[in-house]
Amino acid sequence: MMPPFEAGRPWPIVANSRLAGLVVVPPQPPFTFLLTRYAPTLLSVAAVTLVVGGVLAALVIFGGLADRTTVGLTQHRPIDGLSDQTVSVLERAADEANRTYGRQ
Numbered sequence: 867m868m869p870p871f872e873a874g875r876p877w878p879i880v881a882n883s884r885l886a887g888l889v890v891v892p893p894q895p896p897f898t899f900l901l902t903r904y905a906p907t908l909l910s911v912a913a914v915t916l917v918v919g920g921v922l923a924a925l926v927i928f929g930g931l932a933d934r935t936t937v938g939l940t941q942h943r944p945i946d947g948l949s950d951q952t953v954s955v956l957e958r959a960a961d962e963a964n965r966t967y968g969r970q
Contacts, residue, residue, distance in 0.1 A: 874892040878885055948956075 874890045876888045877891050879887040879889055
């Protein structure tokens with residue numbers, strides 16, 4: 867059942883210290899009405915903003931994804947057929963370069 871119609875309260879319009887007219891101010895809607903009406907939109911905007919902001923922050927802080935080496939483990943070996951000794955020398959050089967990167 868619909869609640870009864872509420873017209874609002876009249877409010878005077880004053881110009882040059884004289885009553886120029888009346889305006890009807892609608893009543894303030896209840897908080898639950900506002901919450902149910904705008905919460906889905908606000909939730910989706912907040913979620914998208916959080917995800918996009920997190921991705922952008924990660925890219926700015928850590929840079930793009932690249933082939934990186936970690937101690938003793940090369941993620942990608944573009945040249946096959948290297949001996950274990952050559953691989954070890956190259957990995958040590960890459961590890962040293964990664965440790966000193968940006969400290970110039």
